[in-house]
Amino acid sequence: MSVQASPTLFMASASAAVAALSDVITFKRVARLGEDALRRPTGSEMWARAVHLCLRAAARGRRGFTSKADPQGSGRVTGELIQHLERLSLVDFGSQEAVARLEKAIAFADRLRAVNTDGVEPMESVLEDRCLYLRSDNVVEGNCAEELLQNSHRVVEEYFVAPPGNISWSKLDEKQPFPHH
Amino acid sequence: MAAPMLRWCCPGRRFAFARVGCGSCHRRGPPTGSTSNGKRGQSTVAQQPHITAQKPRKGEREWAAVVGLEIHAQIASNSKLFSGSQVHFAAPPNSLVSFFDASLPGTLPVLNRRCVEAAVMTGLALDCHINRKSLFDRKHYFYADLPAGYQITQQRLPIAVNGSLAYSVSVGRKPSQMVTRTVRVKQIQLEQDSGKSLHDDLRSQTLIDLNRAEGQLRVDANISVHRPGEPLGVRTEVKNLNSARFLARAIDYEIQRQINELENGGEILNETRSFDYKLGCTVPMRDKEGKQDYRFMPEPNLPPLLLYDSGSLPPGADPQQVIDIDRLRERLPELPRVTRERLVRQYGMLPEHSCALLNEVGLLEFFQSVIKETRAEPKKVTSWVLNTFLGFLKQQNLAVSESPVTPSALAELLDLLDRKAISSSAAKQVFEELWRNEGKTPAQIVAEKKLELLQDLEALEQLCRSTLEAHPHVVMDLKRGNPRAINKLIGLVRKATLGRADPTAIKEVLERQLSS
Numbered sequence: 008m009s010v011q012a013s014p015t016l017f018m019a020s021a022s023a024a025v026a027a028l029s030d031v032i033t034f035k036r037v038a039r040l041g042e043d044a045l046r047r048p049t050g051s052e053m054w055a056r057a058v059h060l061c062l063r064a065a066a067r068g069r070r071g072f073t074s075k076a077d078p079q080g081s082g083r084v085t086g087e088l089i090q091h092l093e094r095l096s097l098v099d100f101g102s103q104e105a106v107a108r109l110e111k112a113i114a115f116a117d118r119l120r121a122v123n124t125d126g127v128e129p130m131e132s133v134l135e136d137r138c139l140y141l142r143s144d145n146v147v148e149g150n151c152a153e154e155l156l157q158n159s160h161r162v163v164e165e166y167f168v169a170p171p172g173n174i175s176w177s178k179l180d181e182k183q184p185f186p187h188h
Numbered sequence: 189m190a191a192p193m194l195r196w197c198c199p200g201r202r203f204a205f206a207r208v209g210c211g212s213c214h215r216r217g218p219p220t221g222s223t224s225n226g227k228r229g230q231s232t233v234a235q236q237p238h239i240t241a242q243k244p245r246k247g248e249r250e251w252a253a254v255v256g257l258e259i260h261a262q263i264a265s266n267s268k269l270f271s272g273s274q275v276h277f278a279a280p281p282n283s284l285v286s287f288f289d290a291s292l293p294g295t296l297p298v299l300n301r302r303c304v305e306a307a308v309m310t311g312l313a314l315d316c317h318i319n320r321k322s323l324f325d326r327k328h329y330f331y332a333d334l335p336a337g338y339q340i341t342q343q344r345l346p347i348a349v350n351g352s353l354a355y356s357v358s359v360g361r362k363p364s365q366m367v368t369r370t371v372r373v374k375q376i377q378l379e380q381d382s383g384k385s386l387h388d389d390l391r392s393q394t395l396i397d398l399n400r401a402e403g404q405l406r407v408d409a410n411i412s413v414h415r416p417g418e419p420l421g422v423r424t425e426v427k428n429l430n431s432a433r434f435l436a437r438a439i440d441y442e443i444q445r446q447i448n449e450l451e452n453g454g455e456i457l458n459e460t461r462s463f464d465y466k467l468g469c470t471v472p473m474r475d476k477e478g479k480q481d482y483r484f485m486p487e488p489n490l491p492p493l494l495l496y497d498s499g500s501l502p503p504g505a506d507p508q509q510v511i512d513i514d515r516l517r518e519r520l521p522e523l524p525r526v527t528r529e530r531l532v533r534q535y536g537m538l539p540e541h542s543c544a545l546l547n548e549v550g551l552l553e554f555f556q557s558v559i560k561e562t563r564a565e566p567k568k569v570t571s572w573v574l575n576t577f578l579g580f581l582k583q584q585n586l587a588v589s590e591s592p593v594t595p596s597a598l599a600e601l602l603d604l605l606d607r608k609a610i611s612s613s614a615a616k617q618v619f620e621e622l623w624r625n626e627g628k629t630p631a632q633i634v635a636e637k638k639l640e641l642l643q644d645l646e647a648l649e650q651l652c653r654s655t656l657e658a659h660p661h662v663v664m665d666l667k668r669g670n671p672r673a674i675n676k677l678i679g680l681v682r683k684a685t686l687g688r689a690d691p692t693a694i695k696e697v698l699e700r701q702l703s704s
Contacts, residue, residue, distance in 0.1 A: 091481075095328070095481055095483060096483075097330065131486055131492065132487070132488050132491065132492075133488065134489070134490070134491040135492055136491075137491040138491065138494075138509065139299060139490060139491040139492065139494065140298060140299070141299055141301035141304065141509055141511070142267075142272065142298045142300050144266045144267055144300055144301060144302035144303075145266060145267060145272065146266055146267050146273065147267070147272035148271060148272045148273050148286035149273030149283065149286050149289075150273075150283060150284075151286070151287075152280070152281070152283045152285065155285055155287075155290050156282065158290075163393075163395055164281075165281045166281050166282070166386070166395035167395070167397075167398070168393050168396070169333075169385075169393065169396050170332070170393065171387060171389070171392050171393060171394050
């Protein structure tokens with residue numbers, strides 16, 4: 008699943024940006040997750056758009072994406088914020104070039120501020136006018152453990168196998184040889 | 189991982205208590221942060237422990253503890269909250285997992301109607317305001333048992349808010365010293381459960397089972413202390429407490445730990461701790477890295493959940509697709525508070541008895557079955573059920589459902605007692621026999637052991653007279669004014685009747701004979 012294909016990851020990271028800007032968060036440096044296992048494509052325009060929308064939202068408050076004439080700051084994304092976003096979203100910015108690209112994309116998306124949304128209710132989701140379908144409480148699926156377990160790289164007796172805690176496999180493999188099944 | 193969960197947050201009142209040896213009280217706590225809810229009809233707020241507050245020593249200022257509970261209760265439904273796979277515990281790992289539960293790309297959540305009904309009914313039972321519109325959100329964090337990388341929950345606008353629960357707690361040594369307390373329910377929300385992780389430290393791996401449906405009731409406690417009048421202190425979260433007793437102990441310990449820390453000039457970290465059952469203390473959890481940012485966002489795949497009442501039901505709507513709050517309110521069973529009040533009114537029992545009857549699973553039904561079948565007075569039934577029956581159960585650590593004595597058997601026994609066919613001590617003996625579950629009825633046991641009360645008044649009179657004659661010095665003692673001499677005489681007559689005479693009857697006859 009690539010980052011570019013997932014708008015939700017962008018939005019998720021964007022709200023992290025909101026959090027970072029609207030609160031004063033001091034966080035410790037956390038061991039970076041194994042880069043090899045987790046390298047993702049670097050910042051894209053979609054990413055930046057979402058980040059920017061949320062950065063604007065931060066000026067007014069956490070929720071919604073309506074605009075108010077609140078001038079944004081310099082538009083610089085600090086190193087601290089990048090670290091925070093990387094840790095939360097597992098998106099690797101990799102290089103200073105990527106960060107610069109992100110800032111340019113934020114500036115590009117800034118043009119959305121030109122839209123006047125006074126008196127317009129924030130949209131909750133694109134489905135907000137649809138009916139939420141209610142399913143009857145019947146058992147109609149499941150029982151496909153074998154099929155599902157085929158997706159997993161490692162399996163032990165019908166359990167998926169994951170590394171302990173939130174440490175990647177590659178970091179573990181560096182430390183000790185992993186017994187292959 | 190769509191096992192349906194209900195979560196609710198209970199803020200309580202603040203309570204001031206002095207330094208040492210104080211119990212804890214459930215107070216208001218800001219329950220922010222992780223939500224998890226389980227769904228299950230049986231959810232209870234933990235019982236208040238016995239409170240022993242000491243007066244603060246001179247010069248010492250008081251501390252107030254603030255406690256909030258996050259209760260995760262699993263909903264009793266056939267299928268999961270967002271998928272059609274089964275909800276069942278102790279199934280082979282990953283056998284109850286659908287493609288959605290495994291978070292395979294392209295799968296979408298589909299809301300289970302029964303879970304919504306359960307959430308609404310819980311909200312109604314806890315006196316909450318039901319939100320006609322509630323929203324679903326995503327809460328993001330990375331963990332191996334959360335394959336999607338997020339959990340669907342209701343953070344912005346949950347299904348029910350602002351409820352309360354009144355409960356009784358004993359405040360003194362005597363069971364009759366009870367007070368009523370109220371705890372506020374901040375909100376109730378529907379949310380997914382995560383999977384189950386088994387940590388294999390030996391091989392540095394974690395085994396993941398995405399079935400869920402484990403741990404039907406879990407509680408996390410948020411605890412902080414502060415001086416009354418000052419702002420709230422930093423809170424810690426104590427996670428995954430599975431029984432009311434451990435919950436109370438963990439909270440007590442944590443309150444004391446925080447007080448000690450602050451009084452020694454230290455500071456409280458906003459951290460997550462777990463309770464070490466063996467050591468009886470809370471310890472920091474290794475895994476947590478500072479403050480979590482869950483990056484809440486609206487769940488893009490679920491429209492808002494709309495609920496209706498009989499006044500607002502859209503005409504011609506498919507009944508399967510709309511939820512009528514008023515209909516659900518009608519379907520609510522009798523709530524415990526109402527039951528307790530009814531028992532006191534109907535049977536004249538004390539409030540603490542009605543509490544006791546409702547505190548044991550199945551006991552109320554047992555009691556009501558006995559009442560139906562026996563002619564004995566309700567007070568007698570209450571006493572036998574709560575003292576003798578419950579006593580035997582507790583002694584052998586049995587549930588009501590495992591009792592060897594059926595309601596019919598007890599009813600028959602109480603009938604015999606009521607008819608004065610046997611004495612109350614004989615009845616106790618019969619009960620012991622019944623408990624041995626050898627298939628005999630009370631009547632059979634009475635006949636076998638010859639426990640019937642002596643009905644022949646003539647014979648009793650005869651026995652009394654002969655006893656009096658055989659023990660002139662005791663009679664002398666009695667005439668001299670020793671009140672205990674009569675008991676000796678009664679005992680002697682009872683022995684002579686082989687325990688088959690009622691002591692009160694004997695006393696009556698003796699006194700009559702002595703006065704003549």
